[in-house]
Amino acid sequence: MKVEQISIFLENKPGGLSLVTKTLKDANINIRALTLADTSDFGILRLIVDHVDKAKKALKEAGLAVGLTHVVAVEVPDKPGGLNGIIEILSKAGVNVEYMYAFIERSGQNAVIIFRFDQVEQAIDVLLKNGVTVLPGEKVYSL
C-alpha cells in the first residue's frame, strides 16, 4: 500500500530545478505529483513519477543527491470537510504527519493526497480500519 517518492537535494541557485526537469524529460519520465520545500540555503524537491527506478537512475547519473521514501496516497472526498475527516482519524490515533501534498489527478470522484508519516505501517493500518481508501503504488504511478 506504500508509494515510492523520489526526493532530491537542491541548492537555492538558478538552474537547480532545470537540471532535474531536463533529466526527467530526457529519460521520458512523467511527473505525477510534486512539492518543493525550501530553506534560505537549500530545498528538497519531492516527486511521484510514473517510473520510479528509471527516474532515480537518471537523476543519480546526473549527479544529484537522490533519496527514496515511502509515502502513502490517500483518497480524499473532493468536498468541504473531506480532508478534515482524514486528519481527524489520524489525529485521534496519535499518528503524526511529517508533510503532505495534493496529487494532480483525481481518482474517480476523489482527490488524492500524499502523506509522509514517520510510522507508515501504523498509519496505513489506522486509515484502512476507518474505511479510508489507500491507493497502492502501481495505481498511483499510472493515475
Add this chain to the structure above:
Amino acid sequence: MIYNEEFETLPREALESLKLNRLKQVSERVYHTVGFYKKAFDEVGVRPEDIKSLDDLKRLPFTTKQDLRDNYPYGMFAVPMSRIVRVHASSGTTGKATVVGYTKRDIDVWAELMARCFAAAGLTSHDIIHNAYGYGLFTGGLGVHYGAEKLGASVIPISGGSTKRQIMLLQDFGPTVLCCTPSFALHLAKVGEEMGVDMRTLKLRIGIFGGEPWTDKMKAEIEKKLNLKALDIYGLSEVMGPGVAMECIEARNGMHIFEDSFIVETIDPKTGQTLSPGEKGEMVFTTLTKEAFPLIRYRTRDISQLIVEPCKCGRTSVRMSKISGRSDDMVIVRGVNVFPSQVEEVIMKVEGLEPHYQLIVERQGTLDTLEVQIEVSEKIFSDEIRKLQVMEKKLTKDIKDYLGVIAKVKLVEPNSLQRVEGKTQKVIDKRKI
C-alpha cells in the same frame, strides 16, 4: 629606544659566534633529553658534536607541527614537569593541540624579549597598554602582559571580546598603546564609530598588532581610523609566543628577529633546501635559549623573506618582512588557526557524511567570516528539511566547540565543489591578504 643594548646591537661576528655556541649547547641538550630528537638525529646520522659551524645547522632534521602533535602533550619537553611553571597550547586544534611548556627562566627570557619589542615600538614605563589579546592557553595575552610589566608600563588586561566595554575603557582609562589582532583593531574602530565615539581622539598613539596575516592596506586603514602608528609583531606559541620578532618604530620596515634567542632560516617548502637571504620561503626557527621546549629547525609554514641590510635603528639583527602567506592550507580566522583537517574530523564524526567540503574565508567589513560547504551525500540525505537543518546546527556547534571559531555550515549539491585533479580544493581564501 633599545631595551638590551648589549645583545640587540652585537656586532654580527660576535652574534654569529654566540649563535654557534648556543646551537651546539641546544643540540647536545635535546639529543640527550628529548627522545624524539635522539631518534631524529640518529635517523639522519648526525651527532651534536658534528655541529662545527652555523652552516652545519642544515644537517639537522626539521621539526614539524605533526611531530609536536605526535608527542602530545608533554613528549617534547626537555625538562621534568617539576621545573615547568606554565603551559600554553596553540589555538584551534581538535584534542591534539600543541602543548608548550616554560621554565621559570623561559618566562623571564620571554618577558625580556617582549620588553624589547615594546621598547622597539617606542614604549616606556609611562605608557598604558590596553591588552586585548586573549588571556588563557593562547600565548598572546600573557606574553604581552609579562613583557609590559617587565618594561614597567601599565597593563590593562582586558583580554578579547566584549567590544563595547573595551571602547568604554579605551575612553575612560586612556591607554596609549593597543595590543590585539589587526582585525580586532578594525572591529573596535567600527563598533566605536557605531557608538558615536570619535576613535581618533583617544589617547592611543601606538598599536602592536599580530597573530594573523594582514596587509599594508589594513595597516593604513587602522592608522587612519584609530589615529595611531601600527606596528607588526611576530610570534608563535611553538617557538615561544609573541615576541620572536618585532618591527622597530624608527625604520618600520620588517621585524627584527631576536637572534640571540632564535636562529632563522628560509627554506623552499617543497624541497626543504635552505634559501639565500632575501629569497621568499618558509620561515624555520631553531630556539637557542629555551629550556623547557627547545625546538630544532621548526617549520612554521609561514611564508616571508629575510632582510639582512643593517637597520637605521642600530639593531644588528636580521629582519623578516610581513608574513605573506602559508605553505600549507591552514587559514587564520579571527586569530584562530583553522586547519581543514580539523574541520574534516568534525564532519567525519557525523555518520554517513562524506568528506567533500570546502572552507570559504571572506572578510565582510572588518571581520573574517568562515563558511563550511559540505556536499550532501545520499547516505545523509533526508526528504525532511528538519533533519538536514538539525544536522547543519550540530555541525556548526561541533566546529565551534572543537575549533573555537564560528562557521556557517552550508549543505551543497554533490559534485558542486570545485575540484582540482579530482580533489576538492579545501580552502578558498577570498580575503586577498
